[in-house]
Amino acid sequence: MSSVGGKMTCVMKKGSSEARKIAAFRRRQRCQMQAFCTKCWSLISTQDVVCPLCGADPGNDTRSFEQKLVAALEHPFPSTRARICWLLGQHGGSWSIPHLVRMLDDVDMFVRMAAIRALGEVGDESVVPALQRASKDDSLLLRIVAAGALEQVSARVFSHGKTRSKQQHGS
Numbered sequence: 001m002s003s004v005g006g007k008m009t010c011v012m013k014k015g016s017s018e019a020r021k022i023a024a025f026r027r028r029q030r031c032q033m034q035a036f037c038t039k040c041w042s043l044i045s046t047q048d049v050v051c052p053l054c055g056a057d058p059g060n061d062t063r064s065f066e067q068k069l070v071a072a073l074e075h076p077f078p079s080t081r082a083r084i085c086w087l088l089g090q091h092g093g094s095w096s097i098p099h100l101v102r103m104l105d106d107v108d109m110f111v112r113m114a115a116i117r118a119l120g121e122v123g124d125e126s127v128v129p130a131l132q133r134a135s136k137d138d139s140l141l142l143r144i145v146a147a148g149a150l151e152q153v154s155a156r157v158f159s160h161g162k163t164r165s166k167q168q169h170g171s
C-alpha cells in the first residue's frame with residue numbers, strides 16, 4: 001500500500017488475470033452455445049455434425065434461415081414457439097408479420113404474449129386489428145402487453161409518416 005509502484009504492479013497483474021478469466025469465460029460460452037436440430041427441433045451442440053436424436057444432418061438442410069424459423073413455429077414445445085416469436089420480433093422483417101399474427105391464436109398464453117411483443121417490434125398498421133383483438137384476451141397480463149404493443153406500433157407508424165405507410169401497404 002505504501003509503495004505506489006508496487007501497488008500499480010499489483011493492480012496491473014490483477015487486471016490481466018481478470019482479462020484472462022473473461023477470455024476463458026467467453027471461450028467457454030462459445031463452446032456451450034447450443035443449436036437446434038432443424039428437423040426435430042431438439043437442442044443440440046454446435047459441434048454435433050448430425051443430430052444425436054433424429055440423425056438429421058443440418059448441413060443437408062437447404063431451407064433458408066427464414067423458412068427454418070417459420071417451420072419452428074410449429075414446434076411442440078411452447079417455450080420453443082415463444083422463443084421463435086421473440087427471434088422474429090428481433091430479426092424478422094415485415095415478412096414475419098402474418099406468421100406472428102397466426103401465433104396470436106396459439107393455445108399457450110406465453111406464446112401469444114411473445115407474438116404480441118414481437119408484433120410490437122415489427123408490426124405496421126396492418127397488425128392493429130389483430131392486436132386490438134389480443135387486447136381483449138382473457139388474461140389481464142396479455143391485455144396489458146397488447147396495449148403496450150399497440151402503442152409501440154402506433155408510435156412507429158406515426159413517426160414514419162405517410163410516405164412510408166404507402167410503401168408498407170404495398171408489401
Ligand SMILES: [Zn+2]
Pocket residue numbers: 037038039040041042051052053054055056
Ligand atoms: Zn433432430
